[in-house]
Amino acid sequence: MKSMTRLLSSVAIACLLSAAAHAQNNGATLFQSNCVMCHGADGKGSTPTGQALKVANLHSPEIVKMSDADLANVISKGKxxxxxxxxxxxxxxxxxxxxxxxxxxxx
Ligand code: HEC
Structure with a gap:
């Protein structure tokens, strides 16, 4: 019975881990296909398009300070x-x- 519990909890943990990994990959894939051309893979905006458009450096203190809701708002509504x-x-x-x-x- 004890080993059954252990088996079930390791299955649950494996599911949680793969869900987390999936969300992460999803963000990375989305960033790659929608944002990298301007913001660069590192988010610093040093691509030629990024420099021409004066993109924000996503590592800047102003953006680090923004709330998740503010970031989501800029992504959905643009700026x-x-x-x-x-x-x-x-x-x-x-x-x-x-x-x-x-x-x-x-x-
Ligand atoms: C066409 C080029 C372009 C693309 C594509 C793009 N951005 Fe931007 N992004 C910009 C520019 C330019 C700014 C600076 C806006 C400004 O002048 O304040 C910016 C600013 C931002 C900011 C900071 C906003 C602020 O309030 O300072 C965030 C966060 C951001 N972009 C996220 C993203 C994400 C996430 C994606 C992909 C879904 C993306 N951007 C795609 C050009 C782009």
Whole structure:
């Protein structure tokens, strides 16, 4: 009985881990396909398009300081040359991007 409990809890943990890994990949994939051309893979905006448009460096203290809700808002509604993604991405996709930006900011 004890080993059954242990088996079940390791299955539960494996599921949780794969769900977390999936959300993470999702954010990374979304960033890669929608944001990298301007913001660069590292989010610093050093791509030629990024420099031409004066993109924000996602590592800057002002952006690190913004709340998740503010980031989600900019991603959905856009800001100056930053396109609005609200019609192309679902709210969970925007959330995945916000958490991916947080991951980038820690690097
Ligand atoms: C066409 C180029 C372009 C693309 C594509 C783009 N951005 Fe931006 N982004 C910008 C520019 C330009 C700014 C600076 C806006 C400004 O002048 O304040 C910016 C700013 C931002 C900011 C900071 C906003 C602020 O209030 O300072 C965030 C966060 C951001 N982008 C996230 C993203 C994410 C996530 C994606 C992909 C879904 C993305 N961007 C795609 C050009 C782009």
């Amino acid at each position: 100056k040359s930053m396109p609005a993604f609200g019609s192309r991405l679902s709210p969970p996709q925007v959330e995945a991007l916000v958490s991916y930006i947080r991951t980038l900011q820690k690097q």
